[in-house]
Amino acid sequence: MEKNKLTFILVLLFLLIIFNSLQTGAYSNKLEDFILDGKNVQLKLYENLDKLKIIPGTNVVIKSIDGSQKAYLVNDKEYTVRPYQQEEARWFIQIFASKAEDKANNLKKDFLAEFDEQDVQIIREEGLYKVIVGNFSKKNEAESFSANIKKAGWQTWVIEDKVQSSNDMWLVIENEAGNIVFEDYMLHCEGVIRFKNHLYNGNFHFLLKDNKIDVYNKINFLTLEYGLLLEAFEDVSNMTDLKVGAILNRSRALNIILKRESPYVIDEYRGISKLNDNIKSAVDQTQAKVIYKNGVPYYQYIDIKNIDQMYSSAEALIYDNLSDIEIKDLNTTLIENQLIDAKIDIGLKYKEIRQLTWSGPRILNIVDLDITMDRYQILPFISNDKIEGLAPLCEVVRAKDALVGVNGGFFNYQGKPLGAVMIDGTMVTEPLYKRAAFGITKTGEYLIDNIEWRGVLKTKDNSMIIIDALNRKPNDKSEIILYNQYYGTKTPVFNQYSKEIVVEAGKIKTVEEGGLIQNIIPKEGFIIKIFNESYSYEAFQKDRHVEYTDVFSQIWYQKEITNIMGGGPKLISDGEISITSVEEEFKKDITEGMAPRTAVALTVDQHLLFINVDGRQPETSIGIKLKELAQYLKDLGVKEAMNLDGGNSSQLVIRGHVFNNPSGYRDIGTGILIKKK
Numbered sequence: 001m002e003k004n005k006l007t008f009i010l011v012l013l014f015l016l017i018i019f020n021s022l023q024t025g026a027y028s029n030k031l032e033d034f035i036l037d038g039k040n041v042q043l044k045l046y047e048n049l050d051k052l053k054i055i056p057g058t059n060v061v062i063k064s065i066d067g068s069q070k071a072y073l074v075n076d077k078e079y080t081v082r083p084y085q086q087e088e089a090r091w092f093i094q095i096f097a098s099k100a101e102d103k104a105n106n107l108k109k110d111f112l113a114e115f116d117e118q119d120v121q122i123i124r125e126e127g128l129y130k131v132i133v134g135n136f137s138k139k140n141e142a143e144s145f146s147a148n149i150k151k152a153g154w155q156t157w158v159i160e161d162k163v164q165s166s167n168d169m170w171l172v173i174e175n176e177a178g179n180i181v182f183e184d185y186m187l188h189c190e191g192v193i194r195f196k197n198h199l200y201n202g203n204f205h206f207l208l209k210d211n212k213i214d215v216y217n218k219i220n221f222l223t224l225e226y227g228l229l230l231e232a233f234e235d236v237s238n239m240t241d242l243k244v245g246a247i248l249n250r251s252r253a254l255n256i257i258l259k260r261e262s263p264y265v266i267d268e269y270r271g272i273s274k275l276n277d278n279i280k281s282a283v284d285q286t287q288a289k290v291i292y293k294n295g296v297p298y299y300q301y302i303d304i305k306n307i308d309q310m311y312s313s314a315e316a317l318i319y320d321n322l323s324d325i326e327i328k329d330l331n332t333t334l335i336e337n338q339l340i341d342a343k344i345d346i347g348l349k350y351k352e353i354r355q356l357t358w359s360g361p362r363i364l365n366i367v368d369l370d371i372t373m374d375r376y377q378i379l380p381f382i383s384n385d386k387i388e389g390l391a392p393l394c395e396v397v398r399a400k401d402a403l404v405g406v407n408g409g410f411f412n413y414q415g416k417p418l419g420a421v422m423i424d425g426t427m428v429t430e431p432l433y434k435r436a437a438f439g440i441t442k443t444g445e446y447l448i449d450n451i452e453w454r455g456v457l458k459t460k461d462n463s464m465i466i467i468d469a470l471n472r473k474p475n476d477k478s479e480i481i482l483y484n485q486y487y488g489t490k491t492p493v494f495n496q497y498s499k500e501i502v503v504e505a506g507k508i509k510t511v512e513e514g515g516l517i518q519n520i521i522p523k524e525g526f527i528i529k530i531f532n533e534s535y536s537y538e539a540f541q542k543d544r545h546v547e548y549t550d551v552f553s554q555i556w557y558q559k560e561i562t563n564i565m566g567g568g569p570k571l572i573s574d575g576e577i578s579i580t581s582v583e584e585e586f587k588k589d590i591t592e593g594m595a596p597r598t599a600v601a602l603t604v605d606q607h608l609l610f611i612n613v614d615g616r617q618p619e620t621s622i623g624i625k626l627k628e629l630a631q632y633l634k635d636l637g638v639k640e641a642m643n644l645d646g647g648n649s650s651q652l653v654i655r656g657h658v659f660n661n662p663s664g665y666r667d668i669g670t671g672i673l674i675k676k677k
Contacts, residue, residue: 030258031254031258031334032334032335035356035357035359035361036360036619038360038618039222041218041219041220041221041262042217042218042262043219043224043263043264043266043269044214044215045216045217046196047209047214049212049213049214049215050083050212051080051081051082051083051213052080052082052195052206052213052215054080054193054195055079055193056073056076056077056079056189056193057076057194058191059075059191060073060075060193061073061189062181062187062188063187065184065185065188065205069182069184070182071181071182073181073189077175077176078176079174079181080174081171081187081213082171082213083169083171083208083212083213084169084170084171084180085169085170088137089137090135090136090137090160091136091137091139091142091158091161092160093134093156094130094159095107095132095155097128097129098128098129100129101122103129104122104129104130108131111131111133111154114152118133118134142158146158169208169211170183171183171185171206171208171213173187186206186207186208187205188203188204188205189203189204190203197273198270198271199271199273200217200271201219201223202223203217203218221253224269225250226272226279226280226283227275228252228253228266228268228269229242229249229282229283230276236305239278240312240314241304242281243285243314244314244318245304246285247290247315247318247327248291248301248318250289251290252297252299254290254297255297255299258296289330290330291325291328292327293325302317302321302322307321331358333356334356334357335355336353336354336356337354337355338351338353339353344404344655345375345403346373347372347373348367348370348375348404348674349368350367350654351366351368352366357622359594359622361619362614362621362623363620363660363661364612365611365612365613365652366610366612367406367609367652367654368609369608369609369674370606370607371446372606374444374677375676375677376403376677377674377676378563378608378673378674379563379673380438380564380565380670380671381408381670381671381672381673382417382423382669382670383670386488387415387416387417387429387488388414388415389414389415390667391668393406394657394658396673397655398656401675402674403655404610404673404674405671406598406600406644406651406652406653407644407650407651407670407672408644408671408672409421409437409567409670410567411670412669415667415668415669416429416669417429417669417670418432419437419567419568420435420451420565420566421670422439422550422564427453427470427482427484427564428484429566430453430468431452431453433584434451434452435450435451435569435586436450436451436567436580437449437566437567437568438600439559439563439564440561440564441559441560441562442559442561447559447561448600448601448641449553449555449556449570449640450568450570450583451556451566452552453550453553454467454551455549455551456548456549456550457501457540457546457547458546459544459546460547463537465528465530467481467482468480468481469481470482471484471486474529474531477496477531477532478532479531480529480531480535481528482527482529483521483527484521484525484526485526489520490519490520491519491527492518493516493517493518495516496531497513497514497533498513498514498515498529498530499511499517499530500513500519501527501528502519502522502527503522503528504522504524504525505524506545506548507544507546508540508543508545510542511540511541511542526548565600565644567600567643567645568586568642569581569583569586570584570642571599571601571630571643573640574640575634576634577630590646592626593623594615594623594624595616596612596613596615596616596623596650596662597611597612597613597615597623597624597626597643597644597646597650598611598612598643598644598645598650598651599611599641599642599643600642601633601636601638601640601641602638602639602641603636603637604638604639605637609633609636609638610652610672611629612650612651613629613650614660615646615663616647616663620661621661626643629643645670647663647666648663648664648666649666650663651666651668
């Protein structure tokens with residue numbers, strides 16, 4: 001067994017090494033490279049400028065290209081960027097000055113006849129022609145030579161002047177007082193800057209070329225889309241027209257990016273000075289829709305403002321005014337490769353899928369179990385076998401000798417499950433907001449559905465106690481709570497009235513009521529804690545025989561459920577996408593946006609799937625939206641599916657080793673295991 005395990009792991013590691021060595025060339029065309037680079041666009045905004053006035057926004061820091069030097073610019077103050085060449089002190093010897101140019105020329109000839117290797121110049125200054133000798137970097141050198149030629153009868157004056165340095169020119173930033181606040185060969189900054197009456201954001205480079213300034217601006221593609229639509233449609237309020245403009249601009253910009261080399265010159269982009277909600281909404285609502293013709297992004301101008309006809313959609317207007325085109329939605333999977341398809345054991349496979357989407361790369365890990373083969377058991381667990389506890393998933397998998405482990409449902413910071421959990425026929429925690437749960441029946445059937453629950457304790461004469469919750473504090477005094485072995489050794493103590501009914505082996509052992517009550521929880525039983533004095537339950541006396549039942553919603557109750565792991569929301573019902581996040585009262589921080597995700601699914605052809613999607617790692621895997629995950633599962637032939645916990649909890653362990661790349665390793669409170677029977 002150990003040999004097979006080692007072979008499996010070595011094969012997978014080999015495949016991962018091969019992938020990493022090929023990864024940079026896997027997505028070779030320009031669209032793929034553009035996406036993998038984060039859809040960033042390097043623009044050349046201006047070139048051949050003598051100087052440039054800039055007004056920074058808040059927290060703008062000007063830096064050298066390597067970041068070793070920096071200076072902070074003051075918000076809303078004007079600065080000047082200009083070329084600069086340092087001056088240095090030089091010393092010269094003046095030997096003659098006259099208003100007559102011919103006299104100066106004659107004197108120069110006479111001097112060179114005597115000192116033929118000297119540097120002699122005639123300069124015109126203050127109406128005089130001056131004969132200047134030498135170009136000395138040190139004053140004492142000039143004074144020494146002056147003394148020599150003076151001995152030869154020449155009149156001399158040693159003068160100092162400032163000349164431009166022989167070094168290369170630099171770029172400087174001057175404040176309003178003309179003081180230089182920063183200088184370097186190349187300037188870099190990030191943030192929001194206004195120049196030439198336009199507001200820009202992103203990363204900026206100011207470069208010196210042939211003593212002129214070029215300005216570069218690196219922005220994300222979405223910012224470019226906003227700016228292009230703003231420039232052309234600032235005064236348009238019709239949303240259909242704005243959406244048409246957004247699709248046209250996106251198509252044009254993408255056409256430029258795919259056909260030309262960076263940096264791109266797009267004259268119509270003039271920043272985002274007057275960005276408004278209408279512009280943003282039009283771009284966001286048409287996200288990734290691009291006009292294609294002959295297999296490439298295509299642009300043709302449409303005079304939208306002079307079209308009188310009313311259209312129901314932006315797409316209809318475009319199709320009616322452009323011929324032989326197709327509007328593609330790039331917000332799909334552009335490339336998908338199955339990197340690994342490996343056998344974990346008989347009827348149990350691991351697959352790794354690599355995708356490239358419009359939003360970025362994505363890694364999906366899938367465990368595929370053929371449930372027609374009666375070789376395995378699926379078991380939920382809570383860490384440390386207690387209601388509160390956290391543990392590394394890989395340690396749990398090893399300790400319980402499981403083949404596979406995935407994270408389970410949601411839990412709080414202490415590890416307490418937030419949703420239904422049942423282990424080997426014993427309820428651990430109750431459902432939350434009737435959320436979806438994964439259930440396993442006594443006969444080995446699997447269910448994924450929304451769940452309701454109540455516990456019922458009754459006597460032979462049908463007197464009943466309806467139990468509201470499990471192993472937690474009451475939300476109000478009307479709730480009745482059941483505590484079992486998963487809570488701990490004793491019931492919690494509350495400074496209020498309560499009645500505790502201790503049940504062991506189907507018989508009431510003790511009944512106690514009052515304040516500050518606490519009893520030892522029997523290993524083969526439980527304790528019912530009642531907080532409302534008006535609930536007498538006189539039929540439940542010591543030594544009475546009682547029967548406890550977990551009552552679920554109808555389908556679950558009929559199937560004799562023995563194990564449950566809650567999660568949610570539901571993703572697929574009867575083979576159709578049905579995301580029940582609103583009904584299950586999930587907040588947007590869980591349901592919206594790209595995130596690492598884990599899901600469990602049942603296919604039409606009797607396979608149980610555990611799907612793990614890495615996320616929050618832009619260079620390798622961006623994560624997935626619930627809608628995208630649901631669509632992917634539907635395409636796999638899934639008939640029922642639900643979401644489990646995600647984020648840093650999203651983990652997959654095979655034979656004790658973590659096989660996904662979590663966004664941040666996190667101990668978990670709940671999970672699901674696959675074990676051999």
